[in-house]
Structure formats: structure tokens, C-alpha cells
Amino acid sequence: MPKTKLIFAGTPEFAAVSLQALIDSQDELNIDIVAVYTQPDRKAGRGQKVTQSAVKQVALAHGICVEQPETFSKAKEGGLVSRETLANYNADVMVVAAYGLILPVGVLNTPKLGCINIHGSLLPRWRGAAPIHRAILAGDTQTGITIMQMDKGLDTGDMLYKLACDIAETDTTASLHDKLAELGATAVKTVLADLPSYQAKAEKQDDNLANYADKLSKEEGQIDWNKPAGEIARQIRGMFPYPSTFSFINGKRVKVIESLPLNESQPTDEMAGTIISVGKKAILVACGKDSNDQGTTLRLTKLQFAGGKALTAEQICTGNKLNDGDKFDL
Incomplete structure (x- = not known):
């Protein structure tokens, strides 16, 4: 044949x-x-x-x-x-x-x-x-x-x-x-x-x-912290490795590379975008409300600051790159 x-x-x-x-x-x-x-x-x-x-x-x-x-x-x-x-x-x-x-x-x-x-x-x-x-x-x-x-x-x-x-x-x-x-x-x-x-x-x-x-645009990578944590987590995963997600702190761009699953997510009354805690395992951030009208949280594990390399939560914590109470720009 x-x-x-x-x-x-x-x-x-x-x-x-x-x-x-x-x-x-x-x-x-x-x-x-x-x-x-x-x-x-x-x-x-x-x-x-x-x-x-x-x-x-x-x-x-x-x-x-x-x-x-x-x-x-x-x-x-x-x-x-x-x-x-x-x-x-x-x-x-x-x-x-x-x-x-x-x-x-x-x-x-x-x-x-x-x-x-x-x-x-x-x-x-x-x-x-x-x-x-x-x-x-x-x-x-x-x-x-x-x-x-x-x-x-x-x-x-x-x-x-x-x-x-x-x-x-x-x-x-x-x-x-x-x-x-x-x-x-x-x-x-x-x-x-x-x-x-x-x-x-x-x-x-x-x-x-x-x-x-449709093909993704870089602008779609900007995080709106008023959205529920689940939606933001999908955005981070769906935009990795390109075009990637990002936010700003005091006008300075921060690339958001990785977060943890939501299975241990905890509710919060903090304003969306607020960094609740900076720990060696994760950086806990307040996000928007869910369908139950309850504020949500997301644990970030890897970020990259402008001009620098990607850093783990532990490196950010020990290097005092972020502090409890800091806020991502909305």
C-alpha cells in the first residue's frame, strides 16, 4: 500500500x-x-x-x-x-x-x-x-x-x-x-x-x-483588586507566562506571577488591594466581594518589582520589600 x-x-x-x-x-x-x-x-x-x-x-x-x-x-x-x-x-x-x-x-x-x-x-x-x-x-x-x-x-x-x-x-x-x-x-x-x-x-x-x-492584550493583565479572589487567581494563571498580570504600588509597576489555590482562602473586611500580611509562605491580599457579599483574599507567592528579578514570598518578606498594610493601587 x-x-x-x-x-x-x-x-x-x-x-x-x-x-x-x-x-x-x-x-x-x-x-x-x-x-x-x-x-x-x-x-x-x-x-x-x-x-x-x-x-x-x-x-x-x-x-x-x-x-x-x-x-x-x-x-x-x-x-x-x-x-x-x-x-x-x-x-x-x-x-x-x-x-x-x-x-x-x-x-x-x-x-x-x-x-x-x-x-x-x-x-x-x-x-x-x-x-x-x-x-x-x-x-x-x-x-x-x-x-x-x-x-x-x-x-x-x-x-x-x-x-x-x-x-x-x-x-x-x-x-x-x-x-x-x-x-x-x-x-x-x-x-x-x-x-x-x-x-x-x-x-x-x-x-x-x-x-x-481573541488574542490577549497586555492591558488585560492589569489586576482589578475589586474583583473576587477566584477571578483574579484565574487571571494570574491564564496570563502566565505571557502576557502576565500586573498591578501598581504607589505608582510603581509590580508583576504578579503566582498565587496559591483558593481552598484555604479566608474572608476579610479589609479594603480591596490591601496587603493584610507579608509572610514567608505567601502575601495575603484583600480582594473584592464574592456572591455572598463577603470580602475575599488571595495568597500571592511570587512577584517581580520593576527592574528586578522574580522574588518568592519568603524573599519579599525577609527583604522588607512589602509591609502589612501596604496597598495595591485600585
Whole structure:
């Protein structure tokens, strides 16, 4: 039986995990990865050094041909060349994961079996760019991976397969990302083992249940201490590691990196934003009222002051960086 000719398109670590899994399973799945598509090399970090994507690094390590088109738009000369190059691979299917480049309908229809996407949510919940962040911010207790047949809409295609994953109360975007990256690799291997069958029983999405996970802005990271502690805790976890949460004390910016779960949270009558106590295990902060009209508290365990390194509660306590009664700006 001839091997399925496959093109992989993705850019960050989330996608690289699936690419590595497919490389390791080429014989098992009877596939041949003929090319890898990824974003052009970009400047990154403080030094603005030109950096290869995580996907490109995996592909080159295994001697796979890498393509990095700027566009597939027919309105641009480069886009026409990109489409011709893609067609010349004569692929049976393209697997897409966090690629970051718009794929027009003409591109989606180029592989014989179309393009399938590894999406980090249980569609139709959280279509769009930031499904992992938004799931935590919304207080979802479960998320997962959807393998979807791509169409011209934004994550609107028919669903081929789903794998669910619980969201722990300690999960950050970073930890949940890693869980879903592994789950995505498992899910796409399952589908590719019998792709025609999964396509034959594809399920349409209910647009009435859809939510859009817009890309996060840095401004969304500012903490409003008038909100209940539970909501602030989700904000801290959902914005970690990027774009991160922050507040101000006497006009000076403080990055809020980590807090403890709320299972031992205690009520308070203190004004929201007040630092009730600075201890070696945690910094107790008064927050807004809950549904019972009771003031809530949150225990912060890691902060970063402007121009400094991230500090634990113990380092802040012993260094007298904060004092009982200090107040975060509202």
C-alpha cells in the first residue's frame, strides 16, 4: 500500500510536539512527511536575534524539506509562487497546528484529502487564537483537542475527533499548553491511522455554542483588586507566562506571577488591594466581594518589582520589600 504523502504546517512548540510524534510514527501510520511549512525566521528576545521556529528546528534535525512562505495570497506574486510550490509536492493531506498564516480556500483544497487542524479546545468552544488562555480565564473545568477539517472560516470546520482534558485549579496557560500539546499529538495520530473513516463521519459544529478566543492584550493583565479572589487567581494563571498580570504600588509597576489555590482562602473586611500580611509562605491580599457579599483574599507567592528579578514570598518578606498594610493601587 503506497504511503500517504503528508505536509505539516506549524510554528511554535505546541505544533513541534505533534510533528515529532508524526516523524516517530511514519512507519506505523504509513505516512511520508514530504515537507514542513512554518513561519519565516523572526527576531526574538531582548537581543532581537533571528530565531528559527520550534517546528523548523525539528524538521531540520530530521532532514525534512522546510518551506517558509510569507503569504499564499493570489494578489501577491509571492503568494502565487507559494501555491505552485505547495501543489508540486502532490500531497495527500496537510496537518496544520498553530501555523499562524492564513490558508485560503485554494490552499485548503490543494491536498487530495484537504487540510486537518489540531486545535487546542473542544470546539465549538473557544475558536480563535488563544483558546488555552481563555479557557482558564473563563473558569472552564475541562478543555481538550479537536481535530478538524479546515474550511474558509475561523475554526469553523467539521470535527473529526476530540480528546478531553481536565483543567486543574493549579493549571497555568504554560502547564495546560504542555498537556494539550501531548494530547494533540495523540489525537492526530489516531485520526491519521484511518483518516477517510473519520472524514466520512465528520460532525458539523453548532455555531450557536461558539465562543471566540481573541488574542490577549497586555492591558488585560492589569489586576482589578475589586474583583473576587477566584477571578483574579484565574487571571494570574491564564496570563502566565505571557502576557502576565500586573498591578501598581504607589505608582510603581509590580508583576504578579503566582498565587496559591483558593481552598484555604479566608474572608476579610479589609479594603480591596490591601496587603493584610507579608509572610514567608505567601502575601495575603484583600480582594473584592464574592456572591455572598463577603470580602475575599488571595495568597500571592511570587512577584517581580520593576527592574528586578522574580522574588518568592519568603524573599519579599525577609527583604522588607512589602509591609502589612501596604496597598495595591485600585
